[in-house]
Amino acid sequence: MTKSSSVAMKGIRLVYVLLDGIGDLPHPLLNDLTPLEAAYTPNLDALARNGAMGKVISVGKGIAPQSDIAVFNMLGYSFKDGSYVGRGVIESIGCNIDFRDGDLALRGNFATIDDKLKIVDRRAGRVISSEEAKAVCKTLRDNIRFSDKDASIALEPTIAHRVVIRLRHAKMKLSDKITNTDPAYDKIDGMGIAKDTTGEMFVQKSAAEEDSDQARTAAKMLNEFTTQVVQLLRDHPVNRARIAAGKKPMNCIIARDSGNRYPHVDPIDKKHGISVGCIVDMPVEIGISKVLGMKMFQAGDVNDYEEKAKVAAKSLKSVNAVYVHIKGPDEFGHDGDARGKKKNIEDIDKRFFGTLMNELKGSSTAIVVSGDHSTPCVKKGHSDDPVPLLVSGSMVKQDGSARFTENYAKRGNLGLLMGADVLSTAIKMVAG
Numbered sequence: 001m002t003k004s005s006s007v008a009m010k011g012i013r014l015v016y017v018l019l020d021g022i023g024d025l026p027h028p029l030l031n032d033l034t035p036l037e038a039a040y041t042p043n044l045d046a047l048a049r050n051g052a053m054g055k056v057i058s059v060g061k062g063i064a065p066q067s068d069i070a071v072f073n074m075l076g077y078s079f080k081d082g083s084y085v086g087r088g089v090i091e092s093i094g095c096n097i098d099f100r101d102g103d104l105a106l107r108g109n110f111a112t113i114d115d116k117l118k119i120v121d122r123r124a125g126r127v128i129s130s131e132e133a134k135a136v137c138k139t140l141r142d143n144i145r146f147s148d149k150d151a152s153i154a155l156e157p158t159i160a161h162r163v164v165i166r167l168r169h170a171k172m173k174l175s176d177k178i179t180n181t182d183p184a185y186d187k188i189d190g191m192g193i194a195k196d197t198t199g200e201m202f203v204q205k206s207a208a209e210e211d212s213d214q215a216r217t218a219a220k221m222l223n224e225f226t227t228q229v230v231q232l233l234r235d236h237p238v239n240r241a242r243i244a245a246g247k248k249p250m251n252c253i254i255a256r257d258s259g260n261r262y263p264h265v266d267p268i269d270k271k272h273g274i275s276v277g278c279i280v281d282m283p284v285e286i287g288i289s290k291v292l293g294m295k296m297f298q299a300g301d302v303n304d305y306e307e308k309a310k311v312a313a314k315s316l317k318s319v320n321a322v323y324v325h326i327k328g329p330d331e332f333g334h335d336g337d338a339r340g341k342k343k344n345i346e347d348i349d350k351r352f353f354g355t356l357m358n359e360l361k362g363s364s365t366a367i368v369v370s371g372d373h374s375t376p377c378v379k380k381g382h383s384d385d386p387v388p389l390l391v392s393g394s395m396v397k398q399d400g401s402a403r404f405t406e407n408y409a410k411r412g413n414l415g416l417l418m419g420a421d422v423l424s425t426a427i428k429m430v431a432g
């Protein structure tokens with residue numbers, strides 16, 4: 001990097017917004033528009049008119065990624081060498097559970113099942129209080145016993161239906177070559193890949209994927225865990241109360257994305273040559289931020305969009321770039337709620353982008369907007385459809401884009417980018 005470009009890099013001010021699950025497909029309830037096309041988004045439209053667009057395949061062609069590997073790619077880390085450690089490890093780092101190499105960390109969901117292990121709801125209806133989750137996890141920690149006396153477990157509830165599971169064996173390093181008990185995701189090269197979730201699903205038995213005692217022991221521990229969870233929660237007071245209140249019982253934990261080692265990668269500041277902070281809420285993005293050495297800025301809760309915008313603007317006093325993860329759209333996509341996703345996008349446009357543009361008025365700050373993956377409402381799950389990308393700012397050559405939508409992304413001057421090239425491309429565009 002030349003001296004002049006490194007000086008330019010230091011002058012960089014960039015807000016990098018990833019809208020979780022933003023990409024979508026035309027929906028019959030939206031007159032065959034996508035939620036982005038159907039939404040009223042005057043602020044995003046203004047940013048599009050002042051910038052250039054493209055479309056992004058965040059991980060790889062044909063891959064419907066989970067947020068963890070997708071966000072790593074969107075921050076410049078592709079793990080193309082198959083070295084990815086798995087979402088379970090990232091979420092264990094995010095929630096500070098005691099984890100060391102040789103343990104097995106998994107992402108879990110409190111789910112609702114029937115007496116034949118058919119999954120009624122992969123998220124037990126989503127509405128789970130932290131009190132309920134803590135009470136259930138205490139019962140499980142206090143009562144789960146493994147047939148192997150050297151096996152142990154740690155369990156940490158995080159947000160809503162999400163929980164982190166950590167298995168440990170005192171006398172062996174557990175293998176992560178085991179299959180998920182959650183049928184909605186596969187694990188390929190450590191990456192969680194979404195499967196079709198529209199049909200009937202049953203809790204899966206975990207199986208060793210390699211011929212080793214470490215894998216057989218890990219799968220056996222996970223299966224013993226799952227069986228005991230179902231027994232212990234069948235008539236748990238929390239579930240009796242939930243059923244009495246007309247809620248779905250959280251009577252099973254389905255698990256995925258096991259990993260058995262810490263990730264070791266270059267810090268993001270070293271990789272990109274600028275200082276990068278973040279505003280994130282979910283355990284997976286918190287874990288990613290810790291792994292990449294990002295300075296985390298606190299900005300209210302998941303839906304406090306105005307606060308996120310104000311803190312993002314202020315953070316540029318201490319970092320060159322701030323990555324803001326906005327969770328909203330993804331959950332509506334998973335729930336197949338197209339009207340809800342459209343409304344959430346309008347809410348984000350008004351309360352986040354409206355506030356951000358006001359806070360940044362008069363400053364030469366670039367605003368980059370994209371997503372980690374598509375979560376089409378018609379599929380109720382992640383897909384490999386590209387996500388839109390917008391790079392907006394006075395330093396960017398406008399390409400005639402008028403709206404931040406999938407269609408304008410297809411026609412924009414930036415063309416097609418792979419996720420791992422997005423941030424470095426945006427930095428170059430902004431540094432000039």
Ligand SMILES: O=C(O)[C@H](O)COP(=O)(O)O
Pocket residue numbers: 067109122123162184330334
């Ligand atoms: O919200 C999350 O944690 C993930 O993005 C989706 O996970 P889920 O399909 O298990 O809810």
